[in-house]
Amino acid sequence: MKKFLIGLGILAVLLGGAALQAGLSRPVVSYDFHARLRPDAKTVEGRETLTWLNDSPVPAGELQFHLYLNAFKSNRSTFMRERGDSAAVRPADDWGQIVIKSLKTSDGTDLLSVLEYIRPDDGNPDDQTVARVSLPATVHPGGRIGLEIEFVYKLPRVIRRSGFEGDFFLVGQWFPKLGVFQNGAWNCHQYHAHSEFFADFGVFKAELTVPEIFVVGATGERTGTRTNSDGTKTYTYYQEDVHDFAWTACPAFREFREKFVLDSPKVETEMILLVHQAHLGQKERYARALRQGLEFYSRSYGPYPYKTITLVDPAPGASAAGGMEYPTFFTSLTTSYVPRGIRLPEMVTIHEFGHNYWYGMVGSNEFEEAWLDEGINTYSEIKAMDHYYGADRSMIDFAGLRIGEVPYQRLAVIGSGRFDQIVKNAWDYIGGSSYSLNVYAKAGLMLLTLEKWLGEDVMDKVMRTYFETWKFRHPTTRDFVRVAEDVSGRDLGWFFDQVLASPDKLDYAVTDLQAKEVAPFGGISDEVQGPDAKAALPAGGRKTSAAPKTYKSEVVVARLGEWIFPQEVLVTFENGDNVREYWDGRDRWKRFVYYKNVKVRSAEVDPGRTMVLDVNYLNNSRVLEPRKPVVAKFAAGLMKWFQGLLSVIAI
Amino acid sequence: MNIVACGLKGLKEATARPKTIFVLWLANLLAAFPLYLVVSGAFGGALGASGLAGSLASKPDMNAIFEVLTSASASLRDVMIAALGLIVLYEFAAIFLAGGILHTLLRKPERRAFASSFFSGGGRFYGRFFRLSASSLLLWLPAAAVYLVFDMALSAVFHDPNRELLGFYLGLLRAACALALFFLVKMILDYARIRIAVRDSRGVLAELLFAVRFVGRRLGRTLALYYVLGLVGLAALAIYGLADSSFAKTTPGAIAAGLALTQIFILSRGWLKIAFQAGQMEFYVGEINPSAAS
Numbered sequence: 001m002k003k004f005l006i007g008l009g010i011l012a013v014l015l016g017g018a019a020l021q022a023g024l025s026r027p028v029v030s031y032d033f034h035a036r037l038r039p040d041a042k043t044v045e046g047r048e049t050l051t052w053l054n055d056s057p058v059p060a061g062e063l064q065f066h067l068y069l070n071a072f073k074s075n076r077s078t079f080m081r082e083r084g085d086s087a088a089v090r091p092a093d094d095w096g097q098i099v100i101k102s103l104k105t106s107d108g109t110d111l112l113s114v115l116e117y118i119r120p121d122d123g124n125p126d127d128q129t130v131a132r133v134s135l136p137a138t139v140h141p142g143g144r145i146g147l148e149i150e151f152v153y154k155l156p157r158v159i160r161r162s163g164f165e166g167d168f169f170l171v172g173q174w175f176p177k178l179g180v181f182q183n184g185a186w187n188c189h190q191y192h193a194h195s196e197f198f199a200d201f202g203v204f205k206a207e208l209t210v211p212e213i214f215v216v217g218a219t220g221e222r223t224g225t226r227t228n229s230d231g232t233k234t235y236t237y238y239q240e241d242v243h244d245f246a247w248t249a250c251p252a253f254r255e256f257r258e259k260f261v262l263d264s265p266k267v268e269t270e271m272i273l274l275v276h277q278a279h280l281g282q283k284e285r286y287a288r289a290l291r292q293g294l295e296f297y298s299r300s301y302g303p304y305p306y307k308t309i310t311l312v313d314p315a316p317g318a319s320a321a322g323g324m325e326y327p328t329f330f331t332s333l334t335t336s337y338v339p340r341g342i343r344l345p346e347m348v349t350i351h352e353f354g355h356n357y358w359y360g361m362v363g364s365n366e367f368e369e370a371w372l373d374e375g376i377n378t379y380s381e382i383k384a385m386d387h388y389y390g391a392d393r394s395m396i397d398f399a400g401l402r403i404g405e406v407p408y409q410r411l412a413v414i415g416s417g418r419f420d421q422i423v424k425n426a427w428d429y430i431g432g433s434s435y436s437l438n439v440y441a442k443a444g445l446m447l448l449t450l451e452k453w454l455g456e457d458v459m460d461k462v463m464r465t466y467f468e469t470w471k472f473r474h475p476t477t478r479d480f481v482r483v484a485e486d487v488s489g490r491d492l493g494w495f496f497d498q499v500l501a502s503p504d505k506l507d508y509a510v511t512d513l514q515a516k517e518v519a520p521f522g523g524i525s526d527e528v529q530g531p532d533a534k535a536a537l538p539a540g541g542r543k544t545s546a547a548p549k550t551y552k553s554e555v556v557v558a559r560l561g562e563w564i565f566p567q568e569v570l571v572t573f574e575n576g577d578n579v580r581e582y583w584d585g586r587d588r589w590k591r592f593v594y595y596k597n598v599k600v601r602s603a604e605v606d607p608g609r610t611m612v613l614d615v616n617y618l619n620n621s622r623v624l625e626p627r628k629p630v631v632a633k634f635a636a637g638l639m640k641w642f643q644g645l646l647s648v649i650a651i
Numbered sequence: 652m653n654i655v656a657c658g659l660k661g662l663k664e665a666t667a668r669p670k671t672i673f674v675l676w677l678a679n680l681l682a683a684f685p686l687y688l689v690v691s692g693a694f695g696g697a698l699g700a701s702g703l704a705g706s707l708a709s710k711p712d713m714n715a716i717f718e719v720l721t722s723a724s725a726s727l728r729d730v731m732i733a734a735l736g737l738i739v740l741y742e743f744a745a746i747f748l749a750g751g752i753l754h755t756l757l758r759k760p761e762r763r764a765f766a767s768s769f770f771s772g773g774g775r776f777y778g779r780f781f782r783l784s785a786s787s788l789l790l791w792l793p794a795a796a797v798y799l800v801f802d803m804a805l806s807a808v809f810h811d812p813n814r815e816l817l818g819f820y821l822g823l824l825r826a827a828c829a830l831a832l833f834f835l836v837k838m839i840l841d842y843a844r845i846r847i848a849v850r851d852s853r854g855v856l857a858e859l860l861f862a863v864r865f866v867g868r869r870l871g872r873t874l875a876l877y878y879v880l881g882l883v884g885l886a887a888l889a890i891y892g893l894a895d896s897s898f899a900k901t902t903p904g905a906i907a908a909g910l911a912l913t914q915i916f917i918l919s920r921g922w923l924k925i926a927f928q929a930g931q932m933e934f935y936v937g938e939i940n941p942s943a944a945s
Contacts, residue, residue, distance in 0.1 A: 316815045336815035407717045414721045604702055618722040621702030630704040633906050635690035640913040643683040647920040650745035
């Protein structure tokens with residue numbers, strides 16, 4: 001019977017899939033919201049009509065919901081405990097929560113009475129960010145269930161992607177949101193201090209009512225507005241092929257709209273910029289960065305398919321709401337004055353826009369494999385920033401100081417401990433910095449390393465293929481690896497097994513470089529025997545002036561880290577000749593010896609700088625004659641600065 | 652007293668004392684040179700032998716400097732410790748130098764036995780100036796308190812997170828306030844030292860309190876004199892900054908030229924230090940005993 005049901009389910013799913021071919025995604029969920037913002041009370045009163053399609057081959061007897069906002073209900077929630085805020089004293093108005101007033105099936109069966117909070121990740125009894133309801137009837141594969149939910153959402157003071165600050169409201173993760181039913185079970189994790197989100201694609205409709213003076217922005221396309229007699233205004237929004245819905249409201253927003261058109265690939269979308277009046281001077285920077293993001297990602301991975309993209313500029317004092325992505329809608333970050341060469345607004349804008357690809361369309365599980373969105377997006381962001389601003393100054397180009405994004409990201413990796421690997425549940429990292437380091441910087445640099453290993457053209461194809469294959473679906477790390485191997489035609493298991501699954505480091509070095517003159521032959525030669533033997537040797541065993549000198553040059557390269565990468569070694573001799581050696585990099589060290597009439601001048605592992613993850617570039621090369629002037633200049637520069645300091649500070 | 656005249660007098664007195672300037676420069680160089688050795692030793696092996704040094708050969712590449720500093724963070728820690736130690740030592744030396752400067756200023760310029768005058772002055776006043784430095788906590792603590800009150804007042808009056816640009820300017824204002832207080836305390840200590848030297852007084856605390864009163868009653872003029880001379884220092888710094896940027900290469904010649912230029916700048920700092928003391932002494936004497944002023 002069970003097999004029959006599963007078979008029936010698969011058939012239903014396939015038929016359902018065929019019927020949905022016209023859309024970009026298979027709409028598993030559909031949400032229809034009616035929400036009213038009450039600014040004085042800092043609440044949103046919401047009603048949600050939810051339909052869920054069991055898109056799996058397994059029947060579902062229960063539903064699981066995220067109630068993310070309960071993370072801010074008390075200092076005992078898992079989120080607050082992991083953040084180290086368990087002892088935090090916050091004014092009463094600063095806390096937030098979501099209260100479900102009513103929960104019924106579409107036929108009116110009450111489910112609120114069977115709602116219970118569960119803690120699948122840590123068993124914390126004080127955490128109420130995941131709820132479960134047992135269904136009166138099983139939802140069979142291909143079947144649907146409809147729910148009517150009424151809730152009140154009390155916004156916290158801006159904290160992690162949501163909340164209020166003054167009259168600025170960012171309403172994110174605000175509604176009861178279904179988890180993902182996968183492999184016969186709900187994937188519905190608690191809200192953790194360092195985790196993000198995971199949900200199914202679907203259709204989102206919303207009617208948002210706010211006081212008339214508020215300017216509103218939201219996921220998707222605005223389909224209408226109406227002014228109400230009670231001094232409020234209602235905005236309606238609609239968006240297909242997304243898996244979340246967020247919105248914002250603030251009377252101090254200024255709305256700017258601009259058409260973005262690209263011929264190849266074909267893109268036509270409307271950029272909507274909601275810029276706080278305190279930051280109007282930054283509007284052009286935002287707009288330019290957003291155009292760059294749209295162009296770069298569309299050309300590199302695939303055309304941006306939505307009709308709108310909304311950039312939200314958080315109000316002053318609400319920076320905790322900045323730098324957050326939602327489908328077709330994201331928050332950037334700036335202040336009233338940021339020098340043009342400090343590219344913070346540009347970097348945040350390009351990064352958060354980029355999440356429309358890596359998270360938005362390619363809907364990987366941010367709880368369990370955060371690198372698939374943050375790491376891939378960091379890689380894409382580096383490529384975009386370097387492309388538009390120059391690799392040596394893509395982060396900072398101010399007052400003569402130039403810093404590129406790769407060196408900046410390398411800083412984090414170089415100085416990191418060896419605690420965590422890249423692929424891990426977001427809440428299992430030793431701390432927030434280890435999470436960030438691994439899923440952002442290390443994963444981004446890993447992909448840059450892979451790019452240099454495979455070649456830029458092949459890597460571009462890998463990324464495009466991954467996007468094309470997995471957009472509007474839920475890929476895993478295995479899927480990415482499979483695409484990379486299929487497209488490149490190479491076995492990359494050795495690469496990914498190390499960098500994704502091990503917390504170790506990559507460090508190859510030239511540890512020794514020597515050149516010694518070879519003494520001419522001395523001793524008894526077998527070729528001339530007997531009394532004449534001595535006469536056959538050079539006088540005193542010394543070289544004759546006519547004999548050319550021979551040098552024995554030795555190069556020792558070593559693996560100082562744990563990760564094993566094949567290495568190219570470039571050995572250069574005094575006369576400019578060079579030799580390229582290849583080493584599989586497995587042993588701890590390898591010696592190369594040369595007998596030539598010139599000395600070795602330098603040796604370098606990884607001369608093409610393909611190993612962006614190498615934690616020490618300084619030891620990658622060695623010269624026979626140390627460059628004393630450089631050291632002298634370095635030391636003199638510091639001494640000069642120190643002399644000036646002494647002349648000022650002496651009391 | 653005419654402030655400009657005092658300033659000019661100070662500059663003239665300083666110009667007439669090249670030996671004193673030389674001693675100040677030498678002390679600065681001797682205090683800083685060990686850092687050169689520490690840095691060379693700490694980074695020499697790793698950086699000099701590395702091909703990465705080539706990136707730094709032609710221009711100061713911040714991306715390469717990042718690599719050097721992060722890859723050799725232990726060496727960087729050694730350098731920081733050495734620098735802190737040298738700063739402490741130089742502070743002690745500076746107390747001695749202040750005595751030397753004032754002692755020579757009390758005599759005709761470069762008359763006879765400069766070394767005897769300078770070093771005996773340094774030794775003669777060392778104990779008193781040392782106690783004065785310790786007593787200066789009586790000024791530094793109130794200055795810190797004033798800053799904190801100013802900071803809190805600004806926060807209370809202008810607490811509006813919506814006005815970020817105002818916050819930026821308030822930050823500049825806070826920095827300006829901190830610097831103004833720093834220089835004010837330094838100036839009061841200058842007058843205390845001058846009074847101790849002129850009167851050969853041993854009552855350090857009394858002279859410090861006198862200096863506070865002296866400056867307090869003539870705040871505008873003492874500050875004007877201080878900042879007129881400070882402007883000369885700023886001009887010297889600007890000229891140095893412009894000239895130094897043209898020695899970016901890594902040839903031995905360029906390094907030597909850059910170092911020489913820095914030494915000229917440090918000489919100018921010594922000259923200015925003497926000018927400060929001389930100008931302030933002229934002002935002090937003129938105020939206390941107008942007939943004695945030149």
